[in-house]
Amino acid sequence: MSAFTSPARRLRGACAAGVRVVRKGWAIAAARYAIVLAIALLAYAVVLLLAGKNPLQAYSDTFSFTLGSWYGFSEVVVRMIPLLLTAIAVALPSKLGLINVGGEGQLYMGAWLATWGAITFTGLPAAVFIPLLIVLGFVGGGVWAAVAGFFRARGLVNETITTLLMNYVSPLIVGFFVYGTWRSREVGASAFPQSAAFPEAARLPRFFDTRIHLGLVLALILLLLFWFVLEKTAWGLKMRAIGGNPEAARRLGVRLGLYIIVAMFVAGGIAGLAGMAEVSALHGRLRAGFSPGYGFTGFLISWLAGGSPLGILTMSFVLAVVFSAGSLLQITQGVPFAAVNVLMALILFVVLMKPRLLGRLS
Amino acid sequence: MVVLRGITKRFPAVLANDQVDLDLHPGEVHALLGENGAGKSTLMKILYGFYSADCGEIKLQGDPVHIHSPHDARRLGIGMVFQTFTLIPAMTVAENAALYLPDLPPVVDTRRVAKQISSLGEKYGIQVSHRFPVRDLPIGDQQKVEILKLLVGRARVLIFDEATRVLAPHEIEGLFDIFERLKGDGYAIVFITHKMREVLACADRITVMRRGRIAGTLTRSEATESALVALMFGDAIPQEATSAPLPPAAPGSALLALRSVNTRPQGASTPLRDVCLEISQGEIVGVAGVSGNGQRELVDVILGLLPCAAGKRLLHGEDATSWSAGQIRASGVGFVPEDPLGMAVVPWMTLSQNAALGDVAAYARRGGLSLGWDRVRQDIVTSFAALEFEPLSLYAPVRTFSGGQLQRAVLARELGRRPRLLVASYPTRGLDVRSAAAARRVLVQLRNSGGGVLLVSEDLDELFSLSDRLVVLRRGRIVGAFRPGEVDRHEIGHLMTDSEVGE
Numbered sequence: 009m010s011a012f013t014s015p016a017r018r019l020r021g022a023c024a025a026g027v028r029v030v031r032k033g034w035a036i037a038a039a040r041y042a043i044v045l046a047i048a049l050l051a052y053a054v055v056l057l058l059a060g061k062n063p064l065q066a067y068s069d070t071f072s073f074t075l076g077s078w079y080g081f082s083e084v085v086v087r088m089i090p091l092l093l094t095a096i097a098v099a100l101p102s103k104l105g106l107i108n109v110g111g112e113g114q115l116y117m118g119a120w121l122a123t124w125g126a127i128t129f130t131g132l133p134a135a136v137f138i139p140l141l142i143v144l145g146f147v148g149g150g151v152w153a154a155v156a157g158f159f160r161a162r163g164l165v166n167e168t169i170t171t172l173l174m175n176y177v178s179p180l181i182v183g184f185f186v187y188g189t190w191r192s193r194e195v196g197a198s199a200f201p202q203s204a205a206f207p208e209a210a211r212l213p214r215f216f217d218t219r220i221h222l223g224l225v226l227a228l229i230l231l232l233l234f235w236f237v238l239e240k241t242a243w244g245l246k247m248r249a250i251g252g253n254p255e256a257a258r259r260l261g262v263r264l265g266l267y268i269i270v271a272m273f274v275a276g277g278i279a280g281l282a283g284m285a286e287v288s289a290l291h292g293r294l295r296a297g298f299s300p301g302y303g304f305t306g307f308l309i310s311w312l313a314g315g316s317p318l319g320i321l322t323m324s325f326v327l328a329v330v331f332s333a334g335s336l337l338q339i340t341q342g343v344p345f346a347a348v349n350v351l352m353a354l355i356l357f358v359v360l361m362k363p364r365l366l367g368r369l370s
Numbered sequence: 371m372v373v374l375r376g377i378t379k380r381f382p383a384v385l386a387n388d389q390v391d392l393d394l395h396p397g398e399v400h401a402l403l404g405e406n407g408a409g410k411s412t413l414m415k416i417l418y419g420f421y422s423a424d425c426g427e428i429k430l431q432g433d434p435v436h437i438h439s440p441h442d443a444r445r446l447g448i449g450m451v452f453q454t455f456t457l458i459p460a461m462t463v464a465e466n467a468a469l470y471l472p473d474l475p476p477v478v479d480t481r482r483v484a485k486q487i488s489s490l491g492e493k494y495g496i497q498v499s500h501r502f503p504v505r506d507l508p509i510g511d512q513q514k515v516e517i518l519k520l521l522v523g524r525a526r527v528l529i530f531d532e533a534t535r536v537l538a539p540h541e542i543e544g545l546f547d548i549f550e551r552l553k554g555d556g557y558a559i560v561f562i563t564h565k566m567r568e569v570l571a572c573a574d575r576i577t578v579m580r581r582g583r584i585a586g587t588l589t590r591s592e593a594t595e596s597a598l599v600a601l602m603f604g605d606a607i608p609q610e611a612t613s614a615p616l617p618p619a620a621p622g623s624a625l626l627a628l629r630s631v632n633t634r635p636q637g638a639s640t641p642l643r644d645v646c647l648e649i650s651q652g653e654i655v656g657v658a659g660v661s662g663n664g665q666r667e668l669v670d671v672i673l674g675l676l677p678c679a680a681g682k683r684l685l686h687g688e689d690a691t692s693w694s695a696g697q698i699r700a701s702g703v704g705f706v707p708e709d710p711l712g713m714a715v716v717p718w719m720t721l722s723q724n725a726a727l728g729d730v731a732a733y734a735r736r737g738g739l740s741l742g743w744d745r746v747r748q749d750i751v752t753s754f755a756a757l758e759f760e761p762l763s764l765y766a767p768v769r770t771f772s773g774g775q776l777q778r779a780v781l782a783r784e785l786g787r788r789p790r791l792l793v794a795s796y797p798t799r800g801l802d803v804r805s806a807a808a809a810r811r812v813l814v815q816l817r818n819s820g821g822g823v824l825l826v827s828e829d830l831d832e833l834f835s836l837s838d839r840l841v842v843l844r845r846g847r848i849v850g851a852f853r854p855g856e857v858d859r860h861e862i863g864h865l866m867t868d869s870e871v872g873e
C-alpha cells in the first residue's frame with residue numbers, strides 16, 4: 009500500500025467507523041472498553057505468572073481492596089482526580105491540533121507556585137487561602153505551558169518537543185527548592201526533601217471522612233466546562249476549526265497565535281491544579297518527586313478517550329484502579345510499583361488494535 | 371479496453387451512480403460531462419478503486435477485474451489525477467512521483483525519478499522546478515506535477531478529473547498536445563471538465579451524466595455545444611451571464627489601495643514588486659496572469675495574510691498596513707480562494723458549521739457563550755437561493771461534497787455576508803456552466819450595489835466580460851493596466867508571457 013493515498017483512505021475509514029459507532033450506540037463503545045480491559049488483564053496475568061505471582065489472587069485482592077469496599081473505592085476516586093485534570097490538559101489543546109505532552113511538568117509547576125503561596129502567606133483565612141491556591145496552581149502550570157504555546161504560535165518550536173523537554177526541568181526546580189531554601193526545619197520532617205507543612209487553612213477541604221477532596225469538584229466542573237466550551241461556544245467552534253484546518257481558520261480571521269497561547273495556558277493551568285490539589289489536599293507539603301507520573305498517564309487517558317469527556321471520565325477511573333492496584337500489589341504480593349507501567353503499556357497496545365476489534369464486533 | 375457495467379453507488383444522502391455503463395477505448399479521449407454533483411468523480415473513483423461500487427462490474431481487456439484499492443488500480447495500469455490535490459506538500463516533486471510508483475523499491479532512487487520527470491517533462495513540455503517542496507509551487511505547477519506523476523507511474527488508462535481547472539489557456543493546449551501523443555501510443559484517457567470548448571477541442575467520445583445516470587454518449591462528430599448542454603440540464607437551458615454591459619457605476623471612493631507594495635521572497639513563491647492597485651466601489655478589477663506570477667501573494671497581501679515588506683495597504687480610506695487578517699475580514703472583506711477545500715473550510719465540519727465560521731462574531735450570542743444556529747442556517751439557505759444554487763445538506767461534512775458543490779458552498783457563504791470588497795480567485799473554477807453563470811451574475815450584482823471585486827482568473831473570456839479594469843501580473847509586477855475595450859486577448863496574452871514591456 010503506497011503512502012500516497014493512505015491519508016485519504018484513513019479519513020474515509022475513520023468516517024465509516026464514526027458512522028458505525030453512532031449507529032450502534034454506546035453499547036458497542038462499552039463492549040469495546042470491556043474487551044480492551046479483558047485482553048490487557050489477561051496479558052498482565054501472564055506477566056504475573058512469569059514473575060511467580062498468583063494472578064487470580066492478585067486480581068481478587070485488587071478487586072476487593074479497590075471496588076469492594078467504600079474505603080478502597082474512595083482511594084480510587086482520590087487517584088482519579090489528578091488523572092482527570094491532566095487528561096483535560098491534554099484533550100483541550102488536542103482539539104486545536106496541539107500535542108501537549110507536558111502535563112507532568114505543568115503539574116509540578118502548579119504545585120510549586122501553590123506551595124510558595126502556602127508557605128508565604130501563612131496567616132490567611134481558608135476562605136481566602138483556598139481561592140488563592142487555586143489561582144496560584146493554575147498560573148504556575150499555565151505559564152509553564154504558555155511558554156511552549158508562545159514558541160509554537162511564533163512558529164519557532166513545535167509544542168510537542170518543548171512540553172516534553174520542559175517535563176525534565178520542572179521536577180528539578182521543585183527539587184532545588186525542597187532540598188534548598190524551602191526545606192522543612194521541623195524535627196523529623198527535615199530528614200526528607202520536603203517543604204514545611206501547609207497551614208491548616210491552606211489544605212483543600214476533604215469530604216465524607218475520606219481523602220476525597222475539593223479537587224474532585226474542580227475536575228468535574230472543568231470537565232463539564234471543557235465539553236461546553238468546545239461544543240457550544242463560539243470560541244470552541246474556532247478552536248475546532250484550528251484543529252481541523254489551520255490554514256482555513258487563519259484565512260477566516262481566527263487569531264491562531266492567540267488561541268494557541270491561551271489554550272496552552274488554560275491546559276497547563278488545569279494540570280497545575282492537579283499538582284496544587286495533590287500537595288495541598290493529600291501531602292500537605294511539597295515533596296520532591298511527589299507525582300507517580302500522573303501527567304503522563306493523563307496523556308494516555310486523553311488519547312484512549314479520543315478527547316471525549318465521557319471517555320476521559322471512564323478511562324480516568326480505570327487507570328485510577330490500575331494505579332491503586334499498583335500500590336496494593338506492592339504490599340500484598342511484593343510486585344514492584346513500576347509493574348503498573350507494564351499493565352498500562354498492555355492497555356495501550358490493546359487499544360492500538362482498536363479498529364480491528366471494532367471491525368470484528370460489527 | 372475498459373468496460374464498466376451497471377455501476378451503482380449509494381452514499382447516505384444520495385444515489386451518486388445509478389446503473390452506469392461506460393466503455394473506454396484505447397487511443398481515445400473520452401470526455402465526461404455533467405452538472406456539479408452528477409457523479410462523474412464518484413464513477414472515476416470507483417474505476418480507480420478509491421470507492422467500491424455497491425454493484426456492477428469492471429472489465430479490463432475483456433477480463434473481469436476486482437479493484438479494491440488504488441494500489442490494485444495502479445498495478446492494472448489505471449492512474450487518476452484527482453479533482454482536489456493529493457500531493458504531499460512537504461515533499462519534493464520527485465519524491466511525490468516516486469511515492470506514486472506502483473512498484474516502489476525499498477531504497478528509493480529519487481534522482482532516477484527526477485531524471486525521468488525531466489525527460490518526460492521535456493517530451494511533453496511540462497516544466498516544473500523539482501528542487502522545491504510541492505507546497506512552495508504555484509497551484510498550476512502542482513497540477514503539472516500530478517500529471518507527471520501519472521506518466522512516471524506508467525499507467526495505461528489515465529483519468530483526469532478536471533485537470534484543466536487550474537491551467538492557463540496555453541497550458542491547456544499543451545495538455546491536449548500531450549493527449550494527442552498519448553493517444554498515438556494507445557493510451558485510454560478519461561477527461562472530466564465543465565468547459566464545452568475543451569470538450570469539443572480534444573474529445574473523441576463524449577458522455578454526459580445527469581443525477582447519477584448516463585444521459586447520453588456522443589461521438590465527436592455528433593456533438594455540438596447546444597446538444598451537450600441540453601443533455602446536461604434536460605430542458606432547462608442555462609442562462610448566459612449577462613455581465614458587464616451596465617455602464618461603470620460612478621466610481622465611488624477607493625475601497626482598497628496598495629501603494630508600492632513589496633513582499634519578502636519565500637521558497638519558490640513570487641514576491642510582489644512595487645505593486646500599486648486601487649479598487650473603488652462599484653468596480654470589478656480583473657487580474658490576468660499566468661499562475662505563479664504573484665497572484666497568490668497579491669491576494670494574501672490584501673487579505674492580511676502576508677505582511678507588506680515595503681509600501682502601504684489602505685482599506686476603506688484608512689491605513690491598514692498593520693491590520694491583522696481578522697480585522698481585515700471584519701471590515702467587510704470576503705474571499706474565494708484558489709483551493710476551497712484547503713483554504714476556506716474545515717473539511718470534516720458540516721456546511722452549517724462552516725457557514726458559522728465565516729462570521730463567528732456576527733452569529734455569537736450572549737458574548738460567545740452560544741451561537742445562533744437558526745440564523746446561520748437561514749442565512750446560508752437564503753444565500754444559496756439568491757445564487758440559484760441547488761440547496762445542499764446542511765448537516766453533511768463538506769468533505770463529502772463534490773468539487774463544484776464545495777465551490778458553491780464557499781461562494782454562498784462569502785457572498786451571503788454582502789462583503790464590501792470581495793477577493794475572488796478563480797471563483798467559477800469547477801462550476802458547471804449554469805452555476806458559473808449564476809456566480810458571475812452575483813459578482814456583477816455585488817459591483818452594481820457598490821461593492822468592489824478583485825477577480826483573479828485565468829479565463830480571459832471571464833476577465834474581459836466581467837472586469838471594469840484589467841491589470842496584468844507578471845513576475846510579481848503589474849506590467850499593464852487597461853480597460854477591457856482598449857486591448858485584445860492577444861496583447862494581454864503577450865504581456866502575460868513575454869517581455870513586451872521591459873523591466
Ligand SMILES: Nc1ncnc2c1ncn2[C@@H]1O[C@H](COP(=O)(O)OP(=O)(O)OP(=O)(O)O)[C@@H](O)[C@H]1O
Nearest residue numbers: 381386406407408409410411412770772773774775
Ligand atoms: N464521500 C462521500 N460521502 C457522501 N456523499 C458523497 C461522497 N462523495 C460524493 N458524494 C455525493 O455524491 C454526489 C456526486 O458527487 P461527485 O463528486 O461524483 O460529483 P461530480 O459529478 O464530480 O461533481 P463536480 O462537477 O462538482 O465535481 C454528490 O451529491 C456528492 O455530494
Ligand SMILES: [Mg+2]
Nearest residue numbers: 411453772773
Ligand atoms: Mg467532481
